[in-house]
Amino acid sequence: MTRVHDMGGRFGDGPVHPEPEDAPVFAEDWHARALAVTLAAGSLGQWNIDVSRHARERLSPKDYARFSYYEKWISGLADLLVETGVLTDEDLRGETAGDKHPLTSRVLKSDAVAKVLASGGPADRPSNVRVKFEPGQKVVTARQAANRFVDGGHTRLPMYATGARGRILMIHGTYVLPDSSAHKLGDAPEPLYAVVFPASELWANPEHPQDEVVLDLWQSYLEPA
Amino acid sequence: MPHDDHDHPHALLPPDPALRVKALETILTRKGLIDPAALDEIIDTYQNKIGPQNGARVVAKAWVDPEFKAELLKDATSVVADLGFYGRQGEHMVVVENTPEQHNMVVCTLCSCYPWPLLGIPPGWYKSDAYRARAVREPRKVLAEFGVTLPTTSSVRVWDSTAEVRYLVLPMRPLGTDGLSEDELVGLVTRDSMIGTGLPEEPS
Known part of the structure; x- marks a missing residue:
């Protein structure tokens, strides 16, 4: 069992409402602020991308469903700041003064922004885990979308793709394993594959017999079929 | 009025999302953990450049x-x-x-x-x-x-x-x-x- 964010295939959400191509990038000023505060706080170096994704996923199902997109970001960020000890509950309540913080030397300055955004954070790493599958090979995904290290932990195998038979389409290389990284258990890099599944393997009533879904899946999510 | 799940620290911030963002930005700025000019730069990048x-x-x-x-x-x-x-x-x-x-x-x-x-x-x-x-x-x-x-x-x-x-x-x-x-x-x-x-x- 996964969490509320794992919604691929779910029924009941109604139509998609496309916005025009020229709609503003940020519908509200606070959306832009929420994104920028989140990126800037990330630069303090107290967590990685997997930790921050998991912080949003750990919002209660009620909050997750009720919050708009950037509300999830800002709320996940507030939780992370307290969990990592950067801020305290009292800070969030506004009960503390603006004392100098030990992390101020890490603050993202405006003249560093372009460089930080342009350099990104690659997720490929050397690994001594042997590549087990080759393109074209048939595989089956794990029966459960579950983190093997932490109960209820982060994983990137969606529930709709569990126990499904597909074939290896591409070998991407060896990548940080989010299941480990999200819990600060190390990068644990291993082979990552693009795996293609016939829609009929995933859905009771696929729209077309030739349709397919591709997912990027780590080697430990897969077994030979 | 809906309430946040109170096990989570985010519930300590104002519930209105715009105010929630503003509050967090203010707290982090006062502590010297974010530079408001850097925020403007990030926003400008994604609004106008990329x-x-x-x-x-x-x-x-x-x-x-x-x-x-x-x-x-x-x-x-x-x-x-x-x-x-x-x-x-x-x-x-x-x-x-x-x-x-x-x-x-x-x-x-x-x-x-x-x-x-x-x-x-x-x-x-x-x-x-x-x-x-x-x-x-x-x-x-x-x-x-x-x-x-x-x-x-x-x-x-x-x-x-x-x-x-x-x-x-x-x-x-x-x-x-x-x-x-x-x-x-x-x-x-x-x-x-x-x-x-x-x-x-x-x-x-």
């Missing part, structure tokens, strides 16, 4: 230059980096080509993964529950909501971005564009055509 015009440049170039296209489909990351498109949320790029037999469409069912250096910040619909939930199960119905109907002779391949690899769709070049230059073709490439929920514009 957006679908980057991806459109890549697509138009692929339409006019077969050698570039072959390289792009083989190793997108280094090819687009050579054009200056690299960075956060675009560290590992794969470009997938639409053909008369196969239409590609990209989603992130678990969150909102999207190729920022080529397309900018994702539009609201891409991050919506409806798109995330339905794109994998009923892509053709979703496409119809974008006004796109595919022939039954075309299959749909949906890419669920579950890792740090980011996908860009290379749409088919519209008919009747043989005489157009690369710069003119850029104007026909829509954002949605590079996500796979739309098609390029027809030449006028």
Whole structure:
């Protein structure tokens, strides 16, 4: 069992409402602020991308469903700041003064922004885990979308793709394993594959017999079929 | 009045989202943990500098230059980096080509993964529950909501971005564009055509 964010295939959400191509990038000023505060706080170096994704996923199902997109970001960020000890509950309540913080030397300055955004954070790493599958090979995904290290932990195998038979389409290389990284258990890099599944393997009533879904899946999510 | 789950620290901030962001920004600024000028710089970058015009440049170039296209489909990351498109949320790029037999469409069912250096910040619909939930199960119905109907002779391949690899769709070049230059073709490439929920514009 996964969490509320794992919604691929779910029924009941109604139509998609496309916005025009020229709609503003940020519908509200606070959306832009929420994104920028989140990126800037990330630069303090107290967590990685997997930790921050998991912080949003750990919002209660009620909050997750009720919050708009950037509300999830800002709320996940507030939780992370307290969990990592950067801020305290009292800070969030506004009960503390603006004392100098030990992390101020890490603050993202405006003249560093372009460089930080342009350099990104690659997720490929050397690994001594042997590549087990080759393109074209048939595989089956794990029966459960579950983190093997932490109960209820982060994983990137969606529930709709569990126990499904597909074939290896591409070998991407060896990548940080989010299941480990999200819990600060190390990068644990291993082979990552693009795996293609016939829609009929995933859905009771696929729209077309030739349709397919591709997912990027780590080697430990897969077994030979 | 709904209340946040009180086990979480975020519930200590004001419930109104705009005020919640403002409060957190103020607290972090007072502690010297964020520089408001850096926030302005980040916003300016994604509002004005990085957006679908980057991806459109890549697509138009692929339409006019077969050698570039072959390289792009083989190793997108280094090819687009050579054009200056690299960075956060675009560290590992794969470009997938639409053909008369196969239409590609990209989603992130678990969150909102999207190729920022080529397309900018994702539009609201891409991050919506409806798109995330339905794109994998009923892509053709979703496409119809974008006004796109595919022939039954075309299959749909949906890419669920579950890792740090980011996908860009290379749409088919519209008919009747043989005489157009690369710069003119850029104007026909829509954002949605590079996500796979739309098609390029027809030449006028």
